[in-house]
Amino acid sequence: xxxxxxxxxAIGLSMDSFAVSLxxxxxxxxxNLKNALKIAFSFSLFQTLMxxxxxxAGSGFEQYIREIDHWIAFFLLSFLGLRMIYSGLIKRxxxxxxxxxxxxxxxxxxxxxxxxxxxxxxxxxxxxxxLSPVLIIGIVTFLFSMTGLYLGxxxxxxxxxxxxxxxxxxxxxxxxxxxxxxxxx
Numbered sequence: 393x394x395x396x397x398x399x400x401x402a403i404g405l406s407m408d409s410f411a412v413s414l415x416x417x418x419x420x421x422x423x424n425l426k427n428a429l430k431i432a433f434s435f436s437l438f439q440t441l442m443x444x445x446x447x448x449a450g451s452g453f454e455q456y457i458r459e460i461d462h463w464i465a466f467f468l469l470s471f472l473g474l475r476m477i478y479s480g481l482i483k484r485x486x487x488x489x490x491x492x493x494x495x496x497x498x499x500x501x502x503x504x505x506x507x508x509x510x511x512x513x514x515x516x517x518x519x520x521x522x523l524s525p526v527l528i529i530g531i532v533t534f535l536f537s538m539t540g541l542y543l544g545x546x547x548x549x550x551x552x553x554x555x556x557x558x559x560x561x562x563x564x565x566x567x568x569x570x571x572x573x574x575x576x577x
Contacts, residue, residue, distance in 0.1 A: 398525050401511060402532035408504040409435040410536040411566055415559035416492060417544020419476060427491050432537035438501040439508050440530035446512020447522040461506045462574030468503035469567030472496060476560030
């Protein structure tokens with residue numbers, strides 16, 4: 393597989409992380425570099441590990457995860473989205489959080505990287521060496537996540553609590569998109 397194809401795959405895989413990072417940038421008040429790096433690192437770590445796990449598992453595991461991966465992503469993102477909407481609705485005039493909880497970060501990281509597991513399985517079936525693709529996927533995801541966080545922070549301060557509600561709707565929308573893509577395509 394050539395480098396350009398791997399980069400295109402990495403960009404495709406990192407789009408969910410970008411969208412969730414954008415949402416996080418909206419809702420985390422005073423997002424600092426340390427928190428941004430932690431979020432981007434977590435997303436890129438899971439985007440790196442999932443294809444590696446998929447590659448190791450090979451085709452024997454594919455049939456099991458393919459049946460439920462979209463449901464897992466949908467429920468995780470919907471749960472987090474509903475929590476954000478609820479929080480945005482009840483916090484009239486109250487400041488947004490200063491950081492993301494560990495549970496939320498791990499849940500987001502898993503939900504946005506499940507599709508990378510299937511990519512890893514595909515790489516195994518095609519006998520593609522995994523080291524270069526996972527490094528590229530990790531780097532691209534990190535860069536897209538940092539960009540999403542920056543853009544979300546820039547625009548989130550202007551919108552206040554409405555950003556949290558919009559962010560929750562975006563997470564639910566991403567979950568629905570994943571679910572619909574897997575059920576109908």
